[in-house]
Amino acid sequence: MVILVIKNGLLIALLLVLLGAFYFSVQDLELMYNTFAKNYYLENGFYQTYARNLVTGIYLDYRLFDSIFEAGILLIAVSGILWISKQDIEKHNVHFMLDKFKTPDLFVMFARIVYPLMLVFGFYVIVNGHISPGGGFQGGAIVATAILILYYIDPNKETDPTFIVSIEKIVFLLIIGFATISIVTKGTMFTNPFTVDNIEVQSIYLLLMNILIGVKVALGLWTIFTAFLKEGR
Amino acid sequence: MMNPILTFLVVLIGLYGLSTSKNIIKSVFCVTITEAGVILLFLNLGNFEGGSVPIFLEGLAEIVDPLPQALMITTIVIGSTVTALALMLCIKIFHHFGTVEWEEVLRDRGDL
């Protein structure tokens, strides 16, 4: 018991050293804070990317390369989880009891109202990502949550994850494809391909990429949840 | 000035939990806490009083820095996928070993 307290006390002391170092760093930061990036985005962000929402402008135009790999990480995680969760032939040490679980009727009734509202709200967030706060990633998560409500309504609903993952792979290839189209029009990669100075035309690209990313995220999260549910059966 | 320090405290609490938890599920959640702390820290350092949302409207004077927000979208997605993969591995470990304590799982079994 005493050893435990000593060990924990030592750990707390070590962590306090880190806190102290951070405290002095923040004091230095207040003197050295550099606002170059923020001013650049304020002055040029809208005029170069035609996105009112500067955050969308960053992750769809200035740093599109990162967003491609972010979509890729979702694909990898989904494929990895599907592969690991396939029932293997080895012996199981524990047997699960299938619990007989029935959703209460009140829940089902409210879910019927909430489900279409959430779906519409999710699509709204995706489509309006370049004008108001939101975007592909955020809207995709909302749409995935809406789909998951269906699982609460009907716990025995079965979907085939491999088909959904195939759609997701095609969407990933489409994202890479649309990102590299700009090499033909502008001579460089991973940026907006349209060169016309019309905000409507430029918004087509932002809208398209947001929808693709939203669809990908929604499908990915849906598949992860399905894999977890199947594991428990 | 206090905000970044309190957020770093969250990170340290997550690290403390990681260093003392004997249960695998607890470790996974401590990683989530640490990750949340780091994300909040980045956003906090870019924030200041009186700054407005980074939506461009003509005549806007001061905005909050939009770059940390874009970077943290990526980090949140990465964090959630790491948690999902770790939890799936936890389930599989439970199938094979029958326990979720680190000491028991990592013990050398003679029949390997």
Next chain:
Amino acid sequence: MVFVPVLLIFIPIVCGVFIYLIKHPWIYYLSLLGQLVVTVLAIFYYQEFSGQYSETFIVFGLWDERIGISLRNDALSMSFVFLSIFMWWMVLLYTMYAKEREYNFLFFLLFLEGVFLGLMQSNDLFNMFVFLELITLLVTILIAFIKTGESFRAALYYLLLNTSGVLAFLLGIILLYNTFGSINLEVIKSQMHLVYDEQVLIKFAFVLMLGGISVKTALFPVFTWLPRAHGVAHSGISALLSGLIVKGGLYMFLRITSIFEGADFAYHNFFFLIGFLTAFIGVIFALSQKDIKQILAYHTVSQVGIMMMGLSHVDEKVAFGGLLHIFHHAFFKSLLFLAAGIIVAQYGTKKVAKLRGVFKTMPILSMFMIVGMLSITGAPFFNGFISKSVIKYGIEGDIRYWLLYLVNIGTATSFLKMSQIFFGDRQLDIAKQHVIHYIPLLVLSLVCIMFGLFYIPISDGFFGIDLSYVSLFKVSGFINYGITLGAGFLLYFLIVKKDPIFIKKLRAFNLSFDKANYLFVVFLVLMTMYFVI
């Protein structure tokens, strides 16, 4: 031709997704085709741009370089790119026609290749963070691919420990961004000496970033994930991990310390000590293990320590020795892992005590494995001798020379113990094997010997560094090797063979995850106190 770096990243990824999408038996060959295209492109790119490394800078979207993401190549990254392409050829050939090869496996393997090539060429800090996390996830899935109990626990341990390391790296990036206003490596490097004035902020960012990188590089005290992970994975994956992915951490170490050059931290002695501790403890643990793949995995830890001992030197020649050891170790360690994989598959057991008569049963394989063993112990005419000699030359006449000698003796002892598998009578009839599995072994052995003999033209042509002071035929080299082997023999017969209590205790030593994290925190605090205060 300017876009070749991007193609190098995306061709493997797109091939992988196609293989995963179209599940037809002939789509396997798409992986080889993609690999061939990547090799040809890399060779043409190198020939066109070698020497003019300012031209190889690409900014995506042609934005201001402080805002956009950029890729940059120089001699260091190009050499790593060639090493990665070569290693992936070896693993693809080794796993061809194997029973375990499936569409998913190829998908993960090719995606890992694309991401790793991206990490080598990236010039943007947050981009490197995303690539590091991707590599962590992919390696976790590849370790857990064979779906045995041990592989799951090894994969989870790896995932959680590396995630906390990469989070420390991200904390460092946050502090640097808020100071410099940009996350481009070149911009930070050029402004570092203007901004730095003994602030705690820059020092703390340095500590955090290097602490995160050392988890990936498996330095002392956070190396405990490596023996588990590399010991239980499929042999092709173990070869790739030990040979290449760990070196990714060392590459990041070189890049991060080059950013902080303007601040002039005195990190050399500290990391030399850490390197020595890693090498020494790795060898001691390797002596106590009985499982052939665990022995090889612990040797990876100790060789990484030797590399760190070389790389952390102020003197450029010794640092080049460390870099050379990275390449040589990739060759001979993957050779050993692949050969051990074939042996384990044939005999059905991993314990060294039960493996006997390998020389009589599979003579060709034994020849390859003997080449690997001679290389790792540093025999003349093989490549291990060259890199270890370069490191030794720099630290001659110092106590550090004797520390390196000690580690070499330990390595020799352990491999003498392992060479017992060759003696004995023919034990079993071998199952039918594909010739194509032996091609990587042959190529790697030839490369080991080639680098051991022709090191002067190779290092002059590729890096422009003159190695003519390392003479191959000096008698002292042979005498040194003889002494090392002799001391190894003595150590083996006197101590290790008897299997005393402390070796048994070392074998049963298991660091639980919470204690491993505790050590990580201790490591961070030690570095803070050394550098900041």
